[in-house]
Amino acid sequence: MVGSPIRSPSSPSRGSPDESHAMRDFIARKTAEHIRQGNIQHKSHLEHMKPVVDSVMDTEIAAIARAELAAASAARRAEMEAKRKAAVKEYYALLKSKTTVIDDLMDTEAAAIARGRMAAESSARKETESAEIRRENAEMKKRLKNVKTSLDTDITDEIAGAAREERAAAAMARRAAKIEKIKAENEAMRQRLSNTKAKTDDDVLDDELAGGGNIAALRDKKAADSKDSKAAVAKVLKSENSAMGKRIANTHSKTDDGNGIQF
Secondary structure (H helix, E strand, O other): OOOOOOOOOOOOOOOOHHHHHHHHHHHHHHHHHHHHHHHHHHHHHHHOOOOOOOOOOOOOHHHHHHHHHHHHHHHHHHHHHHHHHHHHHHHHHHHHHOOOOOOOOOOOOHHHHHHHHHHHHHHHHHHHHHHHHHHHHHHHHHHHHOOOOOOOOOHHHHHHHHHHHHHHHHHHHHHHHHHHHHHHHHHHHHHHHHOOOOOOOHHHOOOEOOOOOEHHHHHHHHHHHHHHHHHHHHHHHHHHHHHHHHHHHOOOOOOOOOOOOOO
């Protein structure tokens, strides 16, 4: 048509949607390229920049925040210290308002319970050993009662004599082992008694008693009395066990079956 402009088939008409899209793409590409060039320049600038250290941070945000945190921390510590002092003051006021009660019986203390248990075990052990000794003596008396005296003119039965000696040696070994066991148990008991210590409450040692003196002096006296009591108990146990050991060692048959050997 005459008078109409000639356009490229690929060129959108002015004002059409295709032209608007093309313009936006062109602007986006230019913007991206501009940003890329700016980043390249900024990177180059950073690579050639010398570091500068700011040693004064009075006006910096970090310095201000650090000062605020330090002030808050100091306030918290002051508040905690005040609460602690108030609690300590209240605790000692409560201690002074209470009447001190001392448990002299020790019936529920660990040492008293252990002592009672060991005494019961020792008594039961002695009773069992005594019953065993009585049973062995009864059997021995019964055998001796049924033994008839005879003159042995035959030496062909010497094996019986050797067996009798072996049984006597075994019996003596059992008795010696029993005595050693009793000694070991007694030593263990003495060690436990010597290592038993009373617990001390250090927080109330300076409290004054109604009748005069303080808890520390009274506790020292009780500790000394307890030590003397332990020593007395240990001495009694040692004496009883020593007597038992002697009785076991000296236990022999009083009847001779004719061979000259008593066991």
